Amino acid sequence: MKNLLLALCFLGLTARPAFSEGGGKPPVRIAVIGLVHTHVRGFLPQALTNAEVQVVGIVEPDQALVAQAVQRWQLNTNLFYASLEELLAKTNVQAVALFTSTFDHARLVGTCAKRGIKTVMMEKPLAVNMEHARAMAAAAKNGGIHLLVNYETTWYPATQEAYKLVCDEHAIGDLRKFVVHDGHQGPKEIGCPPEFLKWLTDPVLDGGGALPDFGCYGADLMTWLMHGQRPTSVFAVTQHIKPDMYPKVDDEATIVVTYPKAQGIIQASWNWPYNRKDMEIYGQTGYVLVPRRDLLRVLEGDQLEKETQTTVAPLSGPQSDPISYLAAVVRGEVQPSGDLSSLDVNMTVMEILDAARESAATGKRIDLPAHARPLP
Numbered sequence: 001m002k003n004l005l006l007a008l009c010f011l012g013l014t015a016r017p018a019f020s021e022g023g024g025k026p027p028v029r030i031a032v033i034g035l036v037h038t039h040v041r042g043f044l045p046q047a048l049t050n051a052e053v054q055v056v057g058i059v060e061p062d063q064a065l066v067a068q069a070v071q072r073w074q075l076n077t078n079l080f081y082a083s084l085e086e087l088l089a090k091t092n093v094q095a096v097a098l099f100t101s102t103f104d105h106a107r108l109v110g111t112c113a114k115r116g117i118k119t120v121m122m123e124k125p126l127a128v129n130m131e132h133a134r135a136m137a138a139a140a141k142n143g144g145i146h147l148l149v150n151y152e153t154t155w156y157p158a159t160q161e162a163y164k165l166v167c168d169e170h171a172i173g174d175l176r177k178f179v180v181h182d183g184h185q186g187p188k189e190i191g192c193p194p195e196f197l198k199w200l201t202d203p204v205l206d207g208g209g210a211l212p213d214f215g216c217y218g219a220d221l222m223t224w225l226m227h228g229q230r231p232t233s234v235f236a237v238t239q240h241i242k243p244d245m246y247p248k249v250d251d252e253a254t255i256v257v258t259y260p261k262a263q264g265i266i267q268a269s270w271n272w273p274y275n276r277k278d279m280e281i282y283g284q285t286g287y288v289l290v291p292r293r294d295l296l297r298v299l300e301g302d303q304l305e306k307e308t309q310t311t312v313a314p315l316s317g318p319q320s321d322p323i324s325y326l327a328a329v330v331r332g333e334v335q336p337s338g339d340l341s342s343l344d345v346n347m348t349v350m351e352i353l354d355a356a357r358e359s360a361a362t363g364k365r366i367d368l369p370a371h372a373r374p375l376p
Contacts, residue, residue: 027054028327031093033084033108034100035060035069036195039123039150043097043322045073052327053095055079057087065195084108088115095330097150098122101199102206106132113143119330121148121322125216125353126346128207133350137343138375146329146336147343150322151220153277154340156293157312159221160319162281165288167225171300172283175225178264179280180218183210186270188245201249209249210270211238211360212353218266219352221279222257223345228338230348230372233258234355235365241271255356347372 030053032044047055058075060066061082070077081087084096088111095118098108105122112120120140126149127133140147153159165171184190187200199205206212223229234257238250245251252271257264279290289297294314299307314320318328325341328334336342355366 025331027052028094028330029054029056029092030095030097030326031055031057031059031084031087031091033059033096033098034104035062035065036101036199037099037123038192038196040099041072043099043150044069046321047097047323048073050323052324056093057081057091059084059087062195084111088117093117095119095121095326097326101202102128102212103132103199103204106136109136109147110139113139113145116143117145119146119148119326121150121326121341124149124151124220125207125212126343126350128205128212129357130350130354133347134373134375137347140343141375147346148326148329148336148341149220149343149346149349151217151340153217153221153279153293155315155319155321156277156290157315158290158292158294158296159279159340160315161296161310161312162279162288162290163225165296165298166281166283167227171298172281172286172288174284175262175281176284177262177280177282178218178222178225179267179282180221180264181267181269181272181279182214182217182277183267183269183272184275185272186242186245186251187213189270190275201246203249206249207353208238208357209246209253210251210268211236211253211255211356213270214268215253215255215266215353215356216349217277218255218264218268218279219257219349220340220345222264222266223348223352224338224340225281226259226262228345228348229259231257231259231264231352231368233365233367234352234359236356236359238360246270250360253356253360255352257352 047053058079059081066080069075096112098105105127109120127136187197236255239252240250241252253268255266281288286300294312296310296312297307318325318334329336337344359366
């Protein structure tokens with residue numbers, strides 16, 4: 001039996017039961033669109049072995065990338081399609097996960113919305129700019145589908161525990177300041193493959209450099225912690241510290257996001273000496289620090305010696321990973337509103353990023369209108 005299962009895996013056929021292990025539900029039929037976003041190397045192998053979903057197709061026109069994927073994951077070439085339209089003509093798909101350039105999100109969401117694909121999950125950020133984001137939101141509304149944005153930090157146990165402390169339990173009083181650090185040494189320095197670098201360092205295909213690539217994390221976390229409240233203003237500074245390596249896009253960005261009674265500082269960089277995704281939350285009566293994915297440092301009150309440090313247990317259920325979450329949304333078990341992946345939160349994220357780009361270009365603070373523009 002074991003040898004049979006291994007053979008099925010090699011052939012690219014499902015080696016999972018026809019129903020998921022958790023309650024007899026059929027797996028959600030998903031397609032992976034694109035292999036040029038390297039995050040696919042984490043998502044796809046997990047999807048291939050997760051009983052909640054069944055990967056029924058992969059779209060990638062670059063045959064060299066297809067050959068690499070076939071060899072890396074021992075996949076059947078029949079699983080691959082040259083375009084989304086070809087896949088949808090031949091396969092019943094309930095949800096798609098996008099691993100294309102950010103610029104391509106708008107076009108693909110439009111196609112999925114017209115075809116009634118229930119849910120589209122894309123790698124952060126939502127779009128290259130607010131114009132694309134508004135078009136995507138309108139298409140999703142008209143098509144009655146869900147749009148989700150996948151951030152690595154969403155699935156950190158410490159992120160979710162921090163929210164409980166500061167928002168549900170109000171453990172440190174009203175929130176006053178957020179500081180979010182995200183980034184690494186640089187995409188070339190850490191060895192991103194050429195198909196990723198080609199669009200990641202293109203201002204049109206990615207919308208910028210470090211600012212959208214890592215600034216979106218802080219904007220997402222702040223909007224979520226502020227219960228969707230839109231900021232009153234945004235001010236940003238960007239730099240080209242390594243113009244020889246990244247001549248077309250910024251590699252350093254600091255964004256100051258102002259609320260009526262709070263302030264957020266987003267430090268997005270391709271110049272950190274190490275990989276980092278950490279957060280500091282300060283309230284009236286203490287702080288919650290998230291130095292790593294499973295660690296919290298908490299101070300309630302003003303006596304620094306009373307700071308506590310806690311290792312947070314792994315998450316479970318739909319909130320534990322992007323694949324379980326995607327399946328739960330498709331099944332109607334989770335309504336994505338007001339959370340880190342939701343469209344409403346990420347429309348505000350895009351508003352912050354657009355304002356940050358304008359501020360960096362003009363050197364001026366950008367004041368945001370009191371209300372978001374309604375969709376057409």
